[in-house]
Amino acid sequence: MKMEEKVVEELKNILGNLGEVWIQREKRVYAKVPKNLVLPLLAFLKDKGFHQLTAITCVDWLKKGKFELIYNLFSLNYEGVHVFIKTELERDKETMPSAIEIFPMAFDYEREIHEMFGIVFEGHPRLDNFILEDWDGPPPMRKDFDTAKYVEEKYGVKDYAEELWRRREQPYREEKDE
Amino acid sequence: MGLFKISQGRSLWMVHFCTGCGAVEMPPTMTSRFDMERFGVAPMATPRQADVLLITGYLTVKTLKRVIMVYEQMPTPKYVIGFGSCTVNGGIYWDSYNVIKNLELYIPVDLYIFGCMPRPESIIDAFLKLRKMIEEGKANKWKDYIERYDWYKQNQAKLFDVNKWRVQK
Numbered sequence: 453m454k455m456e457e458k459v460v461e462e463l464k465n466i467l468g469n470l471g472e473v474w475i476q477r478e479k480r481v482y483a484k485v486p487k488n489l490v491l492p493l494l495a496f497l498k499d500k501g502f503h504q505l506t507a508i509t510c511v512d513w514l515k516k517g518k519f520e521l522i523y524n525l526f527s528l529n530y531e532g533v534h535v536f537i538k539t540e541l542e543r544d545k546e547t548m549p550s551a552i553e554i555f556p557m558a559f560d561y562e563r564e565i566h567e568m569f570g571i572v573f574e575g576h577p578r579l580d581n582f583i584l585e586d587w588d589g590p591p592p593m594r595k596d597f598d599t600a601k602y603v604e605e606k607y608g609v610k611d612y613a614e615e616l617w618r619r620r621e622q623p624y625r626e627e628k629d630e
Numbered sequence: 631m632g633l634f635k636i637s638q639g640r641s642l643w644m645v646h647f648c649t650g651c652g653a654v655e656m657p658p659t660m661t662s663r664f665d666m667e668r669f670g671v672a673p674m675a676t677p678r679q680a681d682v683l684l685i686t687g688y689l690t691v692k693t694l695k696r697v698i699m700v701y702e703q704m705p706t707p708k709y710v711i712g713f714g715s716c717t718v719n720g721g722i723y724w725d726s727y728n729v730i731k732n733l734e735l736y737i738p739v740d741l742y743i744f745g746c747m748p749r750p751e752s753i754i755d756a757f758l759k760l761r762k763m764i765e766e767g768k769a770n771k772w773k774d775y776i777e778r779y780d781w782y783k784q785n786q787a788k789l790f791d792v793n794k795w796r797v798q799k
Contacts, residue, residue, distance in 0.1 A: 584728060585692050586790040592727045599725050606788065607731045609724070 455531045456481055463535075466496060479531070484538045487548065493537055494523060494554050501529040505551070508561040510569045514595040517543045519571060523551070541571065550575040568593035638707070639761035642682050643674040647700055650687020652713045652747060659750040671757050677703040682760070684753075685739075688716035688729050691789050694736060698786065701737050701775075708772045709764075711756055712742045721746055735785040738771035 456475050463473045463483055471485035471493075485493060494505075502525040511520040523537040541548060550573040551558040562573045563582045570591035573579065581587055589606075590597055603609055648656060659666050660673060674680040677700045689697060701710070712733050715721040723729040733739055740763065743756045763769040775782060786792050 583692075585695075589727070597727075599727055602727055603725055603731070606727075607720075608735075609720070609731045 455533055459530060459533055459535060479533050481533060482536045482538065487539050487541060490537060490539050491549055491551060491554065494551055497525055497535060498554060502527040502535060505555040505557055508558060508565060510565045512569065512595045519543055519569060521548065547572040547574050552576065635765050639764035640670045642671045642757060643680045644671060644682040644684055645677050645680040645700060646673040646675055648686050649689055649693050650716060652686030655747055655750055655753065659753050664750040664754060666754055669754065669757055680704055681708060683710045684713055685717050685733060686713045688721065688723050690728050691730065694730055695790060698737060706772050709740045709760060709769050710737055712739045714748060715744060715746045718742055736782065738774045740769045740771045
């Protein structure tokens with residue numbers, strides 16, 4: 453029996469009908485669960501030997517109106533199998549409970565996701581500016597964030613192609629000495 | 631062209647302040663292959679003893695604050711070289727939300743080096759051009775920063791709070 457199948461079996465035993473579990477490819481096991489089951493599942497997997505939370509990823513599904521959070525767990529005890537726990541949140545409405553008490557390294561991941569996507573993590577002690585100092589705009593990694601418009605307003609850059617055409621018509625000349 | 635200007639142009643000390651990806655071009659320029667020290671250009675660890683500030687690549691708003699702080703600490707006369715296309719118009723970061731597009735709006739720039747990346751030859755070429763400009767008395771953009779201080783501060787204030795910001799200890 454392969455190690456992936458063992459992990460899938462363990463997950464299926466504990467989840468039952470509450471979530472989907474499948475093998476994406478070699479050494480990649482996925483589980484899709486509702487929001488309230490994420491933290492119990494993380495605690496369960498930590499007990500089983502998945503000690504490392506490698507990353508928390510966020511995907512913005514604009515047309516569906518959902519944010520998808522993916523918790524990436526890794527373990528050497530299971531021959532290097534990764535477990536990805538997926539969950540979906542309603543855009544702009546739902547909050548997510550923080551995973552700090554189970555995995556302390558979630559502190560920075562959650563803080564970054566809050567900054568880049570604007571998801572509020574309940575119970576997180578410090579959700580202020582992280583990488584972007586003095587940021588005043590909307591969260592920049594959202595799909596509905598208009599980068600070109602923001603850049604034009606903040607940095608005063610006009611249409612780049614138009615500017616190039618204008619320069620081609622008036623080629624650069626060396627300044628004369630005063 | 632006085633003796634003072636000639637000697638000034640032949641002993642340029644550069645702040646060892648590397649931003650962005652252009653910093654990878656500095657080691658070959660400093661070391662024996664291209665050896666910029668034969669033109670009197672040497673890296674310097676502190677801004678207080680330096681003449682040239684080389685902006686090697688893109689600047690985020692966060693780095694720009696540090697650059698301005700370094701620039702204001704340098705004694706006059708001081709010169710700034712913008713390195714790579716990122717300092718001219720943002721380069722490949724032309725639509726990035728956190729990278730400044732035109733360095734000239736925030737600190738005065740004497741000379742630009744084009745390219746992405748510029749070769750070490752073009753860095754040395756830029757230093758020779760700067761030497762020529764110093765000897766002819768053309769490299770005096772640092773006076774512009776004193777004369778139009780309010781204008782520069784006004785541009786910087788669009789990105790961050792100029793008065794409030796301090797380096798955190």
